[in-house]
Amino acid sequence: MRLPPMNALKAFEAVSRRLSITKASQELNVSPGAISQQIKLLEDHFQKPLFIRGPRALSLTPEGAEFASVVQSALTRIAQASESLQSSKTSRYLTISVTPSFGVRWLIPKLGDFHARYPKISVAVDAQSRLVDFAADQIDAAIRYGGGQYDGLQVDELHQAELVVVASPDYILRNGRFLGPESLDDHRLIHYAPSSERLSRLHPGWSDVLRIEQSALEGRSVFYPEMHMVVAAAIYGHGLALTERILVEQDLETGALALASDLRFKSWGNYYFVTPRRAYKERELAIFKRWLRQTMPPEVLVVAVAPREAVSPNLSS
Numbered sequence: 001m002r003l004p005p006m007n008a009l010k011a012f013e014a015v016s017r018r019l020s021i022t023k024a025s026q027e028l029n030v031s032p033g034a035i036s037q038q039i040k041l042l043e044d045h046f047q048k049p050l051f052i053r054g055p056r057a058l059s060l061t062p063e064g065a066e067f068a069s070v071v072q073s074a075l076t077r078i079a080q081a082s083e084s085l086q087s088s089k090t091s092r093y094l095t096i097s098v099t100p101s102f103g104v105r106w107l108i109p110k111l112g113d114f115h116a117r118y119p120k121i122s123v124a125v126d127a128q129s130r131l132v133d134f135a136a137d138q139i140d141a142a143i144r145y146g147g148g149q150y151d152g153l154q155v156d157e158l159h160q161a162e163l164v165v166v167a168s169p170d171y172i173l174r175n176g177r178f179l180g181p182e183s184l185d186d187h188r189l190i191h192y193a194p195s196s197e198r199l200s201r202l203h204p205g206w207s208d209v210l211r212i213e214q215s216a217l218e219g220r221s222v223f224y225p226e227m228h229m230v231v232a233a234a235i236y237g238h239g240l241a242l243t244e245r246i247l248v249e250q251d252l253e254t255g256a257l258a259l260a261s262d263l264r265f266k267s268w269g270n271y272y273f274v275t276p277r278r279a280y281k282e283r284e285l286a287i288f289k290r291w292l293r294q295t296m297p298p299e300v301l302v303v304a305v306a307p308r309e310a311v312s313p314n315l316s317s
Contacts, residue, residue: 004045011038012050013075016068019058019298026157027293076294080117092284093122097142101227102271103127105247107143114291121284129196134276141285142274143292146202154275156289159296161267162245163204166252167260168237178240178261181210184220188239192230193223202269206242209265231257246271246297271296 014024025032050064103125132139148155165178175186189206207214224230234241235256251257273289
């Protein structure tokens with residue numbers, strides 16, 4: 001049996017995971033044209049399309065989705081076997097800086113999978129909201145939410161943040177689903193109110209996504225300085241939380257939280273993997289970055305939130 005070319009399989013795996021030619025080309029450090037050529041080569045090999053090329057996004061055909069599952073698993077196993085052959089007998093460790101909310105809500109629950117796959121790489125989590133000094137703080141890499149402008153550092157995009165409205169199932173049963181500004185009187189809103197102005201500029205709030213003035217929300221709001229507190233308040237039934245889906249995906253799976261609205265928005269920031277340009281432990285960092293990309297949820301098309309200065313007057317009056 002004639003196997004497809006390895007480069008075509010690598011390109012297909014990246015595109016099937018990112019659902020973007022551009023994102024896949026950035027990940028593999030090749031041009032978008034080269035990626036497109038490899039995908040065409042693979043489709044010619046099978047004599048059938050693997051992707052549906054829509055006007056705004058790519059999606060997998062049923063055959064493409066089935067093949068993607070096999071290819072992703074196979075390439076992961078090959079990478080793990082290769083790394084096992086190359087690794088030394090001594091354990092290596094990475095110190096990863098994350099924000100407290102990302103650490104508590106996403107990274108720590110997922111780290112068991114990383115340790116099972118790569119038992120010779122230990123991970124120490126440093127949780128703090130401030131920007132770190134890699135040398136002074138002895139940090140190997142940081143996972144940061146923001147605009148991606150970190151001068152003098154290597155920056156790789158990991159995930160585009162999607163905002164969703166969540167609440168406990170009991171809260172939704174008592175108060176109903178959130179339809180928009182017209183149903184504000186039925187709900188209490190839980191706000192993320194960081195003490196840092198830098199963080200505040202990166203996170204759309206309720207007034208931003210609903211396009212109304214903050215004064216219209218008075219009397220129906222509660223505020224917390226950390227996003228994991230916002231999520232905890234929602235789990236306890238205190239109201240509706242506007243949060244990044246990646247931070248509540250496990251709670252949605254277990255039923256601790258449910259989507260309280262069909263509204264979804266693209267946040268003002270994305271998640272980035274940030275390292276010094278001349279990083280020590282390059283091999284371990286490459287493994288960890290690849291695992292993050294494979295583990296984080298795929299990107300989706302959602303409504304963009306207008307910049308704060310463009311928010312319109314009160315629409316509920």
